[in-house]
Structure formats: C-alpha cells, structure tokens
C-alpha cells in the first residue's frame with residue numbers, strides 16, 4: 001500500500017500500550033486516536049526523567065534544579081514553536097488544553113478595548129461542524145456583548161458551504177473561528193481562503209487546529225490564522241497541556257486572562273503591570289511536566305516528519321473508506337475521498353445503534369468512539385443522533401482496519417441483520 | 419467474548435428493542451418530560467397519565483441504543499396499571515439492580531422482564547442507557563401527582 005510509514009513495525013514498538021491484550025486474549029486495536037492519541041516511550045520517559053531528576057518549580061527557584069526545570073520547560077516552548085512554524089517562540093502560550101486556549105481567546109476578546117473589542121452590532125462567525133469547545137465560548141461572548149453569532153452551514157457531502165462567504169463575513173464581522181480539520185466529518189477546511197476574506201474586512205481569524213496539528217504539516221504563519229489552538233494529548237503528548245499560538249501583534253493587544261503569579265511585571269496593592277507574552281497568559285505554576293512531555297512528543301513527530309505522517313493517515317483512511325464501503329447498510333458521514341479528509345471517519349450502520357456497535361467491537365478489543373463526538377450540531381445537520389467513529393494515527397495498520405471491518409460484519413450478524 | 423456480550427444482550431432485551439411496547443406519544447397526560455444522556459446524546463420524550471393514583475399510561479418517543487430502548491419498553495410494561503407508590507417501588511428496585519455493579523440478584527416477581535438487565539449493571543458505561551427512561555418516568559410522575567402522593571422517597 002502506497003503512503004504507509006516505511007517502518008510501521010518499529011513505530012508501533014515505540015508505543016508500549018499497543019502491546020496490550022485483554023482478559024480474553026484479544027489484542028488492542030486502537031481506533032480512537034482523534035479522541036486521544038497513544039504515547040510513545042520517549043514521551044513517557046522524558047516525563048518520568050524530569051520527575052525523577054530535575055523536578056522544581058520554574059522561573060522562581062534560584063537553584064540548580066530550578067534552572068534545569070525552567071530550561072526544560074522553555075525548551076519545550078522552542079520545540080513547539082519550531083514544530084508549528086511560529087515566527088517567534090514567545091507567541092507560543094501553554095494552556096491546559098484546546099478548550100482553555102479557545103476560552104482564553106473568547107474571554108479576553110470580551111474584555112478587549114480598541115480594535116479587537118466585540119460589541120453590539122458586531123458579528124462572530126463560526127461553522128456548523130465545530131467541536132462544542134469552539135461553539136460555546138463564542139455563544140457566551142456574543143451573548144455577553146450583545147453581538148451576533150453566525151455560522152457557515154454544511155453541504156450534503158460534509159464540507160463548508162462557502163456559497164455565501166462574502167455575505168457571511170462582512171464589515172460587521174469581528175472574529176471568524178473555525179476548525180481546520182473536523183473531528184467528526186474528517187473534512188479539511190480551506191482555512192487560508194476563509195482567512196483571506198476575513199482579513200479583507202478586518203476580522204481576526206481563530207483556528208481550532210486540534211485535529212490538524214496531529215495530522216498535517218502545520219505552518220501557522222502561512223495558515224492565515226491570527227490565533228490557533230491545539231491540544232497536547234492528540235499529538236502523542238500527555239493530557240493537561242494545550243497550546244495557543246497567536247501573532248504577537250494580536251496577543252499584545254489582548255488583556256490578560258487569569259491574574260496571578262508569573263503573569264506580572266510588578267504588583268502594588270492598588271494596581272499591577274503585566275509581563276509580556278507568553279507569560280502574560282500563563283498565570284500560576286504551569287503544567288511543567290506536561291509541557292516537557294509535549295516537547296518530547298512534537299520532537300518525536302518532527303523526527304518522523306509530518307509529511308510522512310499525513311501520507312500514512314491518507315493511505316489508512318483511503319483503505320478504511322474502501323473497507324467500510326463493503327459493509328452493508330453502512331453510511332459514512334463526510335467526504336468520501338481520503339485526499340480531502342483527515343483520519344476520523346464517522347459512520348452509521350442501519351439497524352444498529354452506535355453504542356451497540358462500539359460495545360460489540362469492544363468485546364473484540366477494538367476501541368472506537370460512539371456518540372456525538374462533542375459535535376451535536378453537525379450530527380443534527382445530517383439528521384442523526386449519534387454515530388460511530390473510527391480514527392487512525394501514525395501507528396495504525398491496514399490489518400487493524402481489516403479487524404474493524406470484520407468486527408462490523410460480526411456486529412451485523414450479532415444483531416441479526418441479514 | 420460472545421459470552422460476555424450475551425450477558426449484556428439478553429434475548430429479552432433484543433426482543434423489546436425490536437418490538438417496543440407502548441411506544442408513541444398519547445393523550446391524555448398530566449406531565450411530559452424530555453431527558454437526554456449528555457454523553458451519547460440519546461433522548462426520550464415521555465408522558466405520564468395518572469388517574470386516581472394509578473399510572474394509567476406511559477407514552478414515549480425515544481431515540482437510543484438497544485439497552486435504552488428495551489429498558490423504556492420494559493419500564494412502561496412494569497408501571498402501567500400500577501398505583502403510583504407501587505410503581506415508585508419498582509423504580510427503586512430497578513435502580514438498586516442497576517447500581518449494584520452486578521452483585522444484586524433481581525427479584526423476578528417485581529421486575530419481570532426487567533431482570534434481563536442484571537447483566538447491564540456490569541457495564542458501567544451502559545447503566546446510564548438503561549436508566550434514562552426510568553429517570554424520565556420518575557420525573558414526569560412526580561410532576562403529575564401532588565408530592566405527598568409519591569409515597570416512597572428515594573433518590
């Protein structure tokens with residue numbers, strides 16, 4: 001099969017959990033990487049090593065360990081900056097996850113004055129395929145500020161309906177926030193094209209890259225985004241760490257998010273002045289070990305090469321789309337061509353509910369997700385309550401896809417669907 | 419692996435799933451509720467008609483998995499025609515079974531087809547599915563009758 005990572009066996013050995021078997025002897029077939037990815041040994045070891053040998057708080061400890069810890073933490077920032085092509089390492093802000101990154105932006109925009117301020121009569125534009133974490137913060141912002149929330153609809157084949165692009169993004173638009181790759185439909189959105197229109201009318205562009213950074217070579221500077229969020233645990237890093245990248249000019253204009261230690265320049269009882277970016281947005285002791293783990297994770301992916309990871313994902317996705325098409329009564333939600341999509345494939349099987357599918361697959365060691373995948377509006381758009389989602393990653397093999405397809409056949413027979 | 423599945427998907431459950439009883443929304447009713455399982459998005463709209471202290475009708479429109487659909491059907495079978503207090507007692511019995519992590523032996527005299535759900539209690543992720551409509555029924559019934567009429571006061 002063209003496009004597969006050449007040393008797939010070696011890569012799989014990097015992920016200890018892939019050796020896991022269950023009580024009944026079934027090996028794990030992990031097809032839930034869009035939910036969270038598995039972690040390579042190097043990430044685990046880096047975190048353990050830091051805890052065992054270098055642990056100290058950062059920036060405020062004037063001792064050897066403090067210096068080592070600070071260096072490792074700031075080194076992780078450098079690694080992330082390089083990985084996403086950030087022109088300036090200080091534009092990389094560590095958060096808890098993508099959700100916090102997006103909320104940071106929506107909240108500080110609510111408090112912003114000047115050009116970025118969002119107020120009555122202003123419009124914020126999102127899309128119908130967003131994860132809840134890129135919907136709710138904007139509902140809160142627009143409700144609080146008396147602004148209007150608008151959104152791109154979706155076409156039947158699961159793409160953004162751009163037919164009204166110029167009307168939807170207009171002089172009243174202050175913010176356009178959208179996902180780069182859909183976690184449900186798998187669609188890759190033309191963010192650069194949309195950003196161009198947004199910039200024409202002076203709006204800022206926020207990109208939810210939670211599913212893009214794990215799968216595509218990302219160059220934030222070329223993407224068209226002004227602000228971009230992603231989450232560590234989906235890029236083979238640990239949970240508890242997320243990233244907000246933003247152009248310095250935008251980040252400098254936004255007011256602080258949380259107040260506390262680390263984000264200040266000086267504090268008096270009546271007033272404080274704030275540190276510059278990134279520290280302005282990193283109040284309190286950050287998730288140090290997690291950030292260092294994320295640094296190791298993006299190094300790992302960078303070493304394999306995101307072009308190669310992307311090619312692998314496309315090959316596996318294409319193979320999966322072919323395999324799924326052989327299952328009677330199965331309908332894929334989203335684009336049917338691997339070339340234009342990421343590695344998450346949501347589907348329905350006529351006559352069996354997603355929960356029941358996931359349960360039967362689980363009994364065969366196959367892990368998928370069932371439900372609305374935090375994208376209820378996108379499900380509603382296609383008139384479905386929930387779906388089953390398989391999602392692959394750089395460690396997924398064609399034989400795991402075969403196991404899924406067989407598992408689905410078995411599910412159909414288990415539920416006596418002819 | 420099939421054994422483990424068969425413990426969950428008892429024949430009775432699959433029968434109720436394929437042929438649910440008392441389905442549809444009917445009049446008259448004193449209370450209508452809408453409950454959602456936020457993790458998977460399964461939903462039920464459920465109406466209760468109470469006449470002279472007796473659960474005279476339970477009607478519903480539900481979308482969900484086999485476990486939640488079958489549970490709704492079995493629940494309607496069990497409570498329709500029962501005095502409210504007795505039906506609340508059955509509700510409590512089912513709740514205890516579901517929360518028992520597989521250690522509770524169900525009483526067939528009380529739960530009838532509901533005993534088929536004993537296996538579900540061993541699958542923590544599915545307990546919510548089985549309870550969705552039972553919780554909706556209790557909510558609706560509490561609304562449908564003055565509070566002192568619901569004799570048993572469990573969670």
Ligand SMILES: Cc1ncc(COP(=O)(O)O)c(C=O)c1O
Pocket residue numbers: 034035097098099100131133134179181182183208210211231374
């Ligand atoms: C597209 C998208 N956005 C945002 C998120 C939220 O990520 P997190 O829960 O780590 O904040 C996810 C992951 O669930 C996602 O897939």
